Every structure is written in C-alpha cells, then in structure tokens.
Amino acid sequence: MNGIEFWNLIDLARRSASNQPKWLVDHLGEMPVEQIVEFGRLLRAASIAAYDERLWAAAHAINGGCSDDSFSDFRNWLIAQGKQLYDRALADPDSLADVGLPTSEEIFSLGFSVGAAAYQAYKAKTGLKDFSQKMGILPPSAWQLKNKGIWESNNESLKRVVPRLYAKYAFRA
Numbered sequence: 253m254n255g256i257e258f259w260n261l262i263d264l265a266r267r268s269a270s271n272q273p274k275w276l277v278d279h280l281g282e283m284p285v286e287q288i289v290e291f292g293r294l295l296r297a298a299s300i301a302a303y304d305e306r307l308w309a310a311a312h313a314i315n316g317g318c319s320d321d322s323f324s325d326f327r328n329w330l331i332a333q334g335k336q337l338y339d340r341a342l343a344d345p346d347s348l349a350d351v352g353l354p355t356s357e358e359i360f361s362l363g364f365s366v367g368a369a370a371y372q373a374y375k376a377k378t379g380l381k382d383f384s385q386k387m388g389i390l391p392p393s394a395w396q397l398k399n400k401g402i403w404e405s406n407n408e409s410l411k412r413v414v415p416r417l418y419a420k421y422a423f424r425a
Contacts, residue, residue, distance in 0.1 A: 280370055
C-alpha cells in the first residue's frame with residue numbers, strides 16, 4: 253500500500269459508511285497482513301506529520317482543552333476527514349473554522365477508533381497482539397513537536413494562533 257492507496261481507502265471509508273472505523277476494520281481485514289501493517293505505518297506517518305503545536309492549539313480551542321491522548325485522537329480524526337481537509341489544516345489550522353465540526357466526544361471517539369482500525373484488523377486476521385512490533389517501534393526522536401512553544405495554553409495565546417477557531421468555539425465545551 254502506498255500513500256495514494258492509503259488516502260483513497262480513507263476517502264472511500266468516509267463516503268461509504270456511517271461507521272467509518274468498522275468499515276476500515278472490515279476492509280483491512282480482507283487484505284494481506286502486509287497491507288494492514290502498511291496502512292498502520294501510513295496512518296502513523298500522517299499522525300506524526302500533524303504533530304504540530306498549531307494544530308494542538310486548534311484542537312484545544314475547538315474542544316475546550318486537549319490532553320496528549322486527546323491530541324492523538326484529534327489527529328486521527330483529522331486524517332479520517334480525508335487528504336484535502338488534512339492538508340488544508342496542516343497548512344493553516346485556523347482553516348478548521350470553515351468546517352462544520354462534530355462534538356468533542358464525536359471527534360475523539362472517531363479518532364480513537366480510526367487509530368485502532370489497523371490493529372483490530374490485524375488482530376482479527378492473525379490472532380496476534382504484536383502489531384506494534386510488526387509496524388516497527390519508532391524512537392522518541394521521530395515524535396518531534398513542530399512549532400513547539402507557539403502557544404502557552406491560555407486564551408490570549410489561542411486568540412493569536414487560531415483567532416477564528418477561538419472566536420467560534422471559545423465557549424463550546
């Protein structure tokens with residue numbers, strides 16, 4: 253599986269199913285194990301690319317806060333929205349103000365489930381729980397937060413980094 257196939261599968265799941273994570277698990281489960289593992293690697297690579305403090309500020313503004321784990325789920329939710337929205341948000345996180353967003357619970361739930369889809373398909377197909385080892389463990393240096401220090405987890409900083417999102421969602425949570 254290559255990047256184009258990965259994004260095509262994400263888009264097909266988004267358009268084809270009311271339950272995108274289940275659709276992904278089912279369709280990944282029909283693929284060879286190597287393809288399932290590669291999907292997991294590509295999802296991880298997209299998540300690493302989105303590990304940006306500007307996006308973390310956006311997630312914080314949208315959801316009224318955002319822990320480390322929640323930011324992981326937020327990035328997976330963003331990936332689940334497809335390459336076009338993902339690329340636009342990476343370039344300008346404040347552009348998410350132009351999108352009708354679901355509730356925080358829906359964002360985090362979908363993100364968590366999409367993030368687990370390859371593992372679930374792999375486990376169902378093989379009966380094994382060694383998915384992380386098959387994908388390859390990355391060193392901590394692979395997870396370098398981009399734009400670190402751009403915001404200080406306060407309202408004034410959010411107004412500066414993601415002004416439109418702050419104005420739209422400041423009191424949502």
